[in-house]
Amino acid sequence: MLSWLLKLPPFAYRAPESLEEGLELLAAGDGEARVLAGGQSLIPMLALRLARPSLLVDLRRVPGLAEVKEDGAGLRIGALTTELVAERDPLVRARSPLLLEALDFIGHPAIRSRGTVVGSLCHADPAAELPAAALVLGAELTARSLGRGSRTIPARDFFLGPFTTALEFDEVVTEVRVPAAPPAEGTCFLEVSRRPGDFAMVGVAAAVTREGDRVVDLRLALTGVGDRPRLLTLDELGLEGRASSEGLFSEAGRSVGARLRPPEDLHASATYRRHLSTVLTERALRTAFGRADIRGGAAGA
Numbered sequence: 001m002l003s004w005l006l007k008l009p010p011f012a013y014r015a016p017e018s019l020e021e022g023l024e025l026l027a028a029g030d031g032e033a034r035v036l037a038g039g040q041s042l043i044p045m046l047a048l049r050l051a052r053p054s055l056l057v058d059l060r061r062v063p064g065l066a067e068v069k070e071d072g073a074g075l076r077i078g079a080l081t082t083e084l085v086a087e088r089d090p091l092v093r094a095r096s097p098l099l100l101e102a103l104d105f106i107g108h109p110a111i112r113s114r115g116t117v118v119g120s121l122c123h124a125d126p127a128a129e130l131p132a133a134a135l136v137l138g139a140e141l142t143a144r145s146l147g148r149g150s151r152t153i154p155a156r157d158f159f160l161g162p163f164t165t166a167l168e169f170d171e172v173v174t175e176v177r178v179p180a181a182p183p184a185e186g187t188c189f190l191e192v193s194r195r196p197g198d199f200a201m202v203g204v205a206a207a208v209t210r211e212g213d214r215v216v217d218l219r220l221a222l223t224g225v226g227d228r229p230r231l232l233t234l235d236e237l238g239l240e241g242r243a244s245s246e247g248l249f250s251e252a253g254r255s256v257g258a259r260l261r262p263p264e265d266l267h268a269s270a271t272y273r274r275h276l277s278t279v280l281t282e283r284a285l286r287t288a289f290g291r292a293d294i295r296g297g298a299a300g301a
């Protein structure tokens with residue numbers, strides 16, 4: 001009965017050989033053209049009639065977008081870097097344990113072998129792992145358009161709502177930059193899903209910077225509990241001045257649980273999501289704190 005839904009609606013398809021050509025196509029599309037990266041989210045959206053672009057601009061032939069590089073400021077992950085390539089990349093493995101942990105929770109290897117890191121950020125699914133990790137890591141996206149050139153969008157300004165970002169219709173994200181971790185920072189990504197590979201009912205990305213037993217900085221973002229992930233800090237949790245780690249993580253968990261209004265659906269009730277948020281927040285912060293202690297630097301996994 002639903003078989004007609006699985007057939008894609010008609011659209012034109014172009015695979016430009018250069019970024020400039022792609023940007024021209026997007027600009028000429030006047031909001032009716034969409035970028036196609038790994039297609040792991042966009043193609044299902046088309047099949048379900050949740051998106052009806054008249055033109056898909058496939059980036060796969062654009063050179064230079066599939067690289068992971070490092071410069072003085074941190075990692076630069078190109079727009080066509082798949083989640084699986086990122087997960088196996090020696091730079092990502094060495095420099096960004098939080099990203100690595102988050103990547104491992106995404107679907108299955110077959111999905112990750114096509115889905116891109118940048119595509120996941122641009123898709124902005126409120127239950128996705130990478131937007132939360134990008135917020136905690138202080139990532140920045142580089143967006144290019146034909147007329148306005150390049151601009152940098154911090155992750156904290158990028159996610160505006162469910163499947164909605166700060167990107168304009170004629171912009172392509174060319175890379176995401178992940179700053180080098182500050183010294184003595186530990187990180188942790190935890191989530192609970194019904195089955196391995198499912199989207200999380202609740203996920204927590206956490207980073208803690210410590211000096212001995214003191215918490216110097218704390219950053220958190222949750223997934224699956226609202227219309228988008230939001231960055232939470234000591235101040236926002238009402239825990240500023242509470243530098244000692246004693247009792248801090250359980251208080252942070254309670255504070256997160258109290259402030260959330262999570263959605264209710266067939267996967268989990270709002271009460272259960274709130275409970276998970278409390279427990280996972282405390283656990284992720286405690287683990288991140290412990291990891292910073294063990295490695296004494298940019299540790300995480």
Ligand SMILES: Cc1cc2nc3c(=O)[nH]c(=O)nc-3n(C[C@H](O)[C@H](O)[C@H](O)COP(=O)(O)OP(=O)(O)OC[C@H]3O[C@@H](n4cnc5c(N)ncnc54)[C@H](O)[C@@H]3O)c2cc1C
Nearest residue numbers: 035037038039040041042107115116119120122128129173
């Ligand atoms: C069975 C299944 C299970 C999954 N499980 C999970 C999961 O557990 N967790 C999770 O987070 N995700 C999951 N995903 C989604 C997966 O991670 C996607 O790959 C990812 O969300 C989108 O990446 P993509 O490269 O496939 O993007 P596409 O599907 O090609 O694009 C997604 C959106 O981003 C836009 N876009 C992509 N790249 C750019 C760019 N460079 N510039 C501007 N706009 C761009 C597109 O126009 C589109 O709107 C799952 C997918 C499937 C099919």
